[in-house]
Amino acid sequence: xxxxxxxxxxxxxxxxxxxxxxxxxxxxxxxxxxxxxxxxxxxxxxxxxxxxxxxxxxxxxxxxxxxxxxxxxxxxxxxxxxxxxxxxxxxxxxxxxxxxxxxxxxxxxxxxxxxxxxxxxxxxxxxxxxxxxxxxxxxxxxxxxxxxxxxxxxxxxxxxxxxxxxxxxxxxxxxxxxxxxxxxxxxxxxxxxxxxxxxxxxxxxxxxxxxxxxxxxxxxxxxxxxxxxxxxxxxxxxxxxxxxxxxxxxxxxxxxxxxxxxxxxxxxxxxxxxxxxxxxxxxxxxxxxxxxxxxxxxxxxxxxxxxxxxxxxxxxxxx
Amino acid sequence: xxxxxxxxxxxxxxxxxxxxxxxxxxxxxxxxxxxxxxxxxxxxxxxxxxxxxxxxxxxxxxxxxxxxxxxxxxxxxxxxxxxxxxxxxxxxxxxxxxxxxxxxxxxxxxxxxxxxxxxxxxxxxxxxxxxxxxxxxxxxxxxxxxxxxxxxxxxxxxxxxxxxxxxxxxxxxxxxxxxxxxxxxxxxxxxxxxxxxxxxxxxxxxxxxxxxxxxxxxxxxxxxxxxxxxxxxxxxxxxxxxxxxxxxxxxxxxxxxxxxxxxxxxxxxxxxxxxxxxxxxxxxxxxxxxxxxxxxxxxxxxxxxxxxxxxxxxxxxxx
Numbered sequence: 001x002x003x004x005x006x007x008x009x010x011x012x013x014x015x016x017x018x019x020x021x022x023x024x025x026x027x028x029x030x031x032x033x034x035x036x037x038x039x040x041x042x043x044x045x046x047x048x049x050x051x052x053x054x055x056x057x058x059x060x061x062x063x064x065x066x067x068x069x070x071x072x073x074x075x076x077x078x079x080x081x082x083x084x085x086x087x088x089x090x091x092x093x094x095x096x097x098x099x100x101x102x103x104x105x106x107x108x109x110x111x112x113x114x115x116x117x118x119x120x121x122x123x124x125x126x127x128x129x130x131x132x133x134x135x136x137x138x139x140x141x142x143x144x145x146x147x148x149x150x151x152x153x154x155x156x157x158x159x160x161x162x163x164x165x166x167x168x169x170x171x172x173x174x175x176x177x178x179x180x181x182x183x184x185x186x187x188x189x190x191x192x193x194x195x196x197x198x199x200x201x202x203x204x205x206x207x208x209x210x211x212x213x214x215x216x217x218x219x220x221x222x223x224x225x226x227x228x229x230x231x232x233x234x235x236x237x238x239x240x241x242x243x244x245x246x247x248x249x250x251x252x253x254x255x256x257x258x259x260x261x262x263x264x265x266x267x268x269x270x271x272x273x274x275x276x277x278x279x280x281x282x283x284x285x286x287x288x289x290x291x292x293x294x295x296x297x298x299x300x301x302x303x304x305x306x307x308x309x310x311x312x313x314x315x316x317x318x319x
Numbered sequence: 320x321x322x323x324x325x326x327x328x329x330x331x332x333x334x335x336x337x338x339x340x341x342x343x344x345x346x347x348x349x350x351x352x353x354x355x356x357x358x359x360x361x362x363x364x365x366x367x368x369x370x371x372x373x374x375x376x377x378x379x380x381x382x383x384x385x386x387x388x389x390x391x392x393x394x395x396x397x398x399x400x401x402x403x404x405x406x407x408x409x410x411x412x413x414x415x416x417x418x419x420x421x422x423x424x425x426x427x428x429x430x431x432x433x434x435x436x437x438x439x440x441x442x443x444x445x446x447x448x449x450x451x452x453x454x455x456x457x458x459x460x461x462x463x464x465x466x467x468x469x470x471x472x473x474x475x476x477x478x479x480x481x482x483x484x485x486x487x488x489x490x491x492x493x494x495x496x497x498x499x500x501x502x503x504x505x506x507x508x509x510x511x512x513x514x515x516x517x518x519x520x521x522x523x524x525x526x527x528x529x530x531x532x533x534x535x536x537x538x539x540x541x542x543x544x545x546x547x548x549x550x551x552x553x554x555x556x557x558x559x560x561x562x563x564x565x566x567x568x569x570x571x572x573x574x575x576x577x578x579x580x581x582x583x584x585x586x587x588x589x590x591x592x593x594x595x596x597x598x599x600x601x602x603x604x605x606x607x608x609x610x611x612x613x614x615x616x617x618x619x620x621x622x623x624x625x626x627x628x629x630x631x632x633x634x635x636x637x638x
Contacts, residue, residue, distance in 0.1 A: 095554030212405075244572075251568055251570045254563045260586055262584075265577070266576065266579055
């Protein structure tokens with residue numbers, strides 16, 4: 001089969017990769033449409049030391065599984081867990097000590113014509129959701145996770161840092177809470193996407209940082225994001241870190257202590273909630289798609305996704 | 320009057336410093352006994368760029384104030400606030416935008432024969448508390464603050480990093496919650512103080528770090544403390560930072576995000592609760608006192624407090 005794989009920090013298009021064979025409890029999927037996110041671009045640069053098929057945001061058709069799922073469109077939780085370790089047993093399965101993560105750690109991803117995944121990871125996609133919407137389920141879930149870790153309330157003052165794909169999605173999701181929201185970024189063209197949705201935006205260069213925000217969400221993928229977040233958060237306020245990158249960042253902990261700030265790392269979220277939010281048409285994700293290329297041209301798609309002018313770049317794989 | 324003051328990062332014993340004159344809403348106190356904490360030692364090294372009389376942990380007698388307070392023994396909240404700014408009005412007076420902090424920022428401290436403080440900052444000390452106990456009210460309040468920011472429950476697995484004065488106090492306070500507690504430090508002699516109180520201790524060199532703690536409290540005052548805390552906290556667990564120091568620390572945010580860890584800065588706490596806890600004799604603070612010197616020898620006391628073998632060093636000022 002055709003697949004995009006990473007090996008020793010090099011990404012390549014494989015023409016003849018063997019099809020995966022589902023193990024116990026697994027089903028075989030045919031990915032239909034996949035999304036490229038910043039984590040994919042970090043992995044291509046060597047983050048996580050990953051080897052295997054790239055990709056973890058996708059909507060697929062079940063081609064080999066139990067009869068009730070056969071032929072169904074599904075999205076998939078990326079964390080494949082043991083169910084037995086102390087973390088799984090304590091309700092923190094996403095942090096399973098023995099987990100593999102689709103296209104990120106120890107398990108092949110979705111930029112391929114076939115992928116095998118645990119059946120328990122699947123969520124059926126309702127007919128009212130197009131592939132172009134469903135493919136956003138994973139990043140929307142990641143955005144929703146913020147509100148699971150920190151209850152955002154209507155009158156709170158919230159700022160999202162980062163005008164890219166993640167920041168824009170997070171802003172759309174947080175807007176559903178009724179909070180007083182601003183999206184701050186570097187790229188005026190990308191900020192326009194959110195402005196058109198009625199989200200208040202500001203160029204970072206035009207920002208006068210004041211420590212008055214209840215919540216600052218860093219989606220910049222840039223070490224400087226944390227520094228700016230520290231200037232924007234109010235005493236006893238909260239910073240949520242959504243970005244992952246490989247470098248260590250010099251952080252002065254004194255202001256954290258003096259201002260009693262909380263910093264919360266946030267990763268994957270609830271897919272069922274993401275599907276619901278998308279199905280209720282509370283988000284406009286389609287307008288974030290700036291490019292769509294077939295799997296044969298996935299390397300080109302990856303290059304495009306790395307350009308600041310692109311928002312979401314999709315890879316079309318099958319029907 | 321006699322006072323220990325800091326100017327341009329130099330500490331000195333002043334023989335003839337003018338007595339402070341209480342402003343509106345202020346009272347004049349005669350400090351009886353004062354404690355030296357790590358923040359004092361950092362200030363002497365230039366932290367906060369402070370100029371004025373040093374010291375913020377103390378028990379004092381009211382010598383010029385309203386009749387109901389005259390002659391009473393008191394302890395004092397160190398944050399002197401405006402009461403009018405948005406933070407004061409929203410219940411975050413400790414973070415008042417216009418605050419001065421006794422002996423730390425913009426206001427003279429307690430290593431002196433007299434100090435003027437706002438009347439609203441005072442808490443009367445019950446007769447059942449000795450000066451040697453009451454002088455711990457401020458650091459005990461700071462330890463209690465941890466439980467205000469993060470509700471510690473009986474079966475939680477908690478580790479306190481730092482065998483010094485703050486770590487030992489924090490361990491004693493957290494033990495009152497019934498959590499499963501361990502104190503980890505570098506100094507075997509100092510760990511003995513806590514062991515004698517029935518607190519489980521471990522030398523950091525004998526620790527095999529496992530990410531299994533619900534709560535890690537860093538009281539090391541050392542950048543490496545945060546690194547160790549990251550190795551000890553479980554996924555979705557919490558690190559509380561109690562240490563302030565001037566340096567920036569390189570922190571890799573990726574594990575914070577991947578493991579969805581919360582990092583909470585924590586500073587001053589509720590003095591009334593500290594007095595109650597001390598009055599109920601739930602803490603043994605007296606055994607932490609390893610040296611007591613008169614104000615005339617306060618420079619010697621500061622030097623002693625900087626030695627790792629000393630736990631709490633007190634300065635005796637008046638009756």
